[in-house]
Amino acid sequence: MNEPIEEAKAEAPTDFIREAVKQDLAEGRFQHVHTRFPPEPNAYLHIGHAKAVWIDYGIALDFGGKFNLRFDDTNPLKEEQEFVDAIIEDVKWLGADWEDRLLFASDYFDQMYTWAQDLIRKGKAYVCDLTPDQMREQRGTLTKPGQNSPYRDRSVDENLDLLERMKDGEFADGEKTLRAKIDMASPNINLRDPVMYRIRHAEHHRQGDKWCIYPSYDWAHGLEDSIEGVTHSLCTLEYEIHRPLYDWFLDELGIYHPRQIEFARLNLSYTVMSKRKFIELVAGGYVSGYDDPRMPTIAGLRRRGYTAEAIKEFCRRIGVAKADNIIEAAQLEDCIREGLNKSAQRVMAVLDPVKVVLTNYPEGQVEELDAVNNPEDAAAGTRKVPFARELYIEREDFMEDPPPKFFRLAPGREVRLRYGYFIKCEEVVKDGSGKIVELRCTYDPATKGGDAPDGRKVKATLHWVSAAHSIPAEVRLYDHLFNKVNPDKVEEGQTYIDNLNPDSLKVVEARIEPFAKDAKPGDRFQFERLGYFCVDKDSAPSRLSFNRTATLRDAWANVQKAQK
């Protein structure tokens, strides 16, 4: 059992954050490690959040530290209990363990208020009467410094009194703010007297109407980390420029000071990764909901058939760095294929059936053939598959006039039916429009099980189902939601919506071997030669419904692409 240790050592992920944490520990800046995942409960989590969870939780795990799940619920206008519940479910499903530390920033509002008063007493914060428009004007621009607010020099007592009255609801929304007194000429715009509190007479999902002033992100976030004793506050790159502010508040207050470190957020090819766009996609009816299997949400991926294990492996493989990136979707697909190849029950299903009649097979005869449940797992055993005179095969497995590298069925050609017999195509039957409606074939009784006693070979093995015994099922075939690697890269006058892939969902009527008849929502299968599929939540015993999780790798498809 010393092999896994070797392996763990070799595969232990290292990255610039882990190096920094290691150094902090070595230098005594921190004595232990404590991280947190701080979602705002205003939307569903996506695969980018999974990356963040695995950085936060993974680092806590690696260093024997603690991990908090903390909701950053400082804006009552956007946040809802529904999202809190969904996020808890997703983070749990992903595999992170926050033990008993399910926390809410809103529980710290009293403490934050006290600290705001401290800052006022230090002359580092003031109540400002500027309207949003005025504040924008006076903030200056990227190249021009801002100007001081006329309310900047109010006395400590007046500020204290005004803040108290803001809290007590004396003023209307937007009438006043509490601002940090830093530097209106700072080249970093975030330091130009940022707002700490704004007035919002709104119902908070946990605090009800107790508060009518709410802390802004910059003011609140460091305090939350400090209160919880977080050592390393890990976040995405866009907060890098906020770090001076994060540090400023903590230093001015003189309270425990965590270290913020930023990493690049995840982008995936052929999709978008923003809450706002998710809302638009759902509201516009472009997808069926946040858990539409084409969405990169955790809920969508789960419904699509992805496992938490595959997502974790994906996060491990993509690493952590500071350069902007777009990860190829193939990278994610490989992770789910790797897992499902080892675990998925095999079954035969025909997505686009064409009838095959075995002219020399006795009418009314049915044989039960043995089929392997999972070639990667002998313990999975075997099952029986009914074989009869009339079968269905995949329409694309036959070509009347096959090109050179097409190995499958063609007139006069012999192929193997998996676990069945060799069959040979003798006749093609078409309807008036020229569409093939039936293939008349003969079978070789000596090849039962799939081997010829005379040693002759075939170049292809096809999947099939019995026409009479197979069951119908709805199968949803998914493709990329967008047809551009980066849907946000658009022409003048266009938006990412214009880059939607019109063929991202195709629903087909398939036939499946009877073994699958008792499949329950969430069950995963490999349809042989086609891909991995899972039973959708819409499925019913009377009406099976499958989602395609991923196709199998397809060498023939590559050949076809090359021939074009």
Added chain:
RNA sequence: UGGCGGAUCGUCUAAUGGUAGGACAGCGGUUUUUGGUGCCGUCAGUCUAGGUUCGAAUCCUAGUCCGCCAGCCA
């Protein structure tokens, strides 16, 4: 044309002044009753120009390109 950050195979990511390595994708082979899986091989990279050094992806200088910031969002 303010500030902050970034740039290594097609895509991610290592190399911490000393052989540019791995994964995914691609290509080729092999095994195979899944054109799957496995196994083997292969293609392919340090943004540019100078400099320091015995030696530079790494350090210095000057450029180039990309991202983020002007919410009372997070």
